[in-house]
Amino acid sequence: MSDGTDSPHTLAADDESTHRDFWAETIADEIEARDPDEPIVVKGGVSPSGVAHLGNVNEIMRGYFVAEVLRDRGHEVRQVFTSDDKDPLRKLPRKLADADGNIVGLGEVDAGALGRNLGKPYTDIPDPFGEADSYAAHFAALLEADADRLGVPIEMRSNTELYADGTFDPVVSHVLANAETAREVLSEYQAKVDEDYVPFNPVCEECGKLTETVTNIDLDAETVDYVCTDMEVGDNTIDGCGHEGTASFREGKLPWRFEWPGQWQVLGVDFEPFGKDHAEGSWPSGVDIAENVLDIEPPVPMVYEWFTLNGEALSSSAGNIVTVTELLDLLEPEVVRYFFALDPKKARDLDLSRLDQLVDDYDRFERAYYGTVDDESVTEFAEASYPYVVDAVADDKPIRLPYTFAAVLGMVDDRDLRIKLAKDEGHIPDDADESTVEAALARVEKARNWAERMDNAYNYRLQTDLPDVEFDESVQAALDALAAFVDAGHDGEEIQAAIYDTARDHDIEIGDLFEAGYRLFFDETQGPRLGEFLGELETEFVVGRLRRER
């Protein structure tokens, strides 16, 4: 039985560990204190669901930072991720992601085929998209692709494979040989564990579903006898076929409470982060089982808080999900990694409508690393974590366009004009070389996608038709004068200056004239540097628009 000192809240700072500026270093300290064998194994795991969402990525990234810190300290580290794909499909997912990471509804795939396979292991269910070997393989590929997009090398391990190739044999044999002890330990945590409980769920050879009723264990033959009974799943029941049969130790699986510690044993896991849902249930029983059934040392744990999306819990059924693919359309990978480098103890909200704020935070974090932020705590955190957040630390701080400014540039398609506007605003140095410019402009596409997806104040384009506008006489007169100036042939800079002069000449607020201009061309009240922009457009069009004629 656990002695109650195994709190998984490793970062709770109630111990005597030395202070670290980056939480992953604190965890790395804990792991090193165990003097682990090399390579050090960092594990995560997930049950295949319909969509590889950011909750799964959370687990990948938390492990990644710890792995990277350990590698930096000279250790060899493997980051393993188990796909717990021998678990049964318990209910139909509402949403699925296709091989490219695009979310589709259940109606767009062969839902009937999925429904007929309720209760079977994910690896025994066909890929609804008809491409991969199984439902499980499809999902695992998605997750691996996401990790790859984020630059995180993970080793995906199929749980089904661990049974099939015999890796799990010693654990299953040991648990069943010590079934009585296993029952006693687990019964401390699960009230329904009675004397008939057997910690093994065979796959029915007749219908292919996982069953729970084992009637006999033959340790010598390494088989169990079973009856394929009904399985309760939430409010529903998955019917068993009633078949009575015999299964080998490889033709079934351990219940999760035993399987998790079993993975620690067979994979030699030294560290595993997990969501707070496991903190009070699976973890204490897992520690107990590891120590008193399997006789192994559990890994260093770390509980991370869940985060919310747009203020609401992540929910595929409610449609409140975002995939890595989608997120990387909106953000640079380093910004996504930064989000997960922040304190895991804090529940954070990823608010897509305010990604500009997240990116601003990232930019400040980056500046702090390069020593130009007068804030000790941010700087300490940046110095400790920034090298793990970016692909490679550049000698000089990368040029970063403010995200909202990048969104402004996104309405302009012409690359040269983007560069000109950015330079005019001082966001790109005049003498920047081509690769620097290219890198800085990469954010524009992300911000543009954001503006379109959010359909926010930055989502505007040049209005091809005259917007519905109304100006008072003095503004109309100023616009006419400006039109005449443009018609006479002047470049952008001159037009920009003329806007100021014209406003003064007509005794109107400069801001009012700018707003009138933005109204006419974008049907907005703000926009890019107007004169420079108008200078790039066709003169005839600009003149006509300024005169409210077209």
Next chain:
RNA sequence: GGGCUGGUAGCUCAGUUAGGGAGAGCGUCUGGCUUUUAACCAGACGGUCGGGGGUUCAACUCCCUCCCAGCCCGCCA
């Protein structure tokens, strides 16, 4: 009901590990730059550090209690 983890400015968050000045960015407002247009500079406004109590010369920090949020305490994972 019990347990765990959070609660700091309008927003996003540092700071709590060793008790001593409540902070940053963004936003807002004001002023400046004889070109303010998602730009820059300066300044201001803004918080009973979730509430209350206790310990202490001193509490965001330690203790107790209450409130709020999420999770766990059935099954499953």
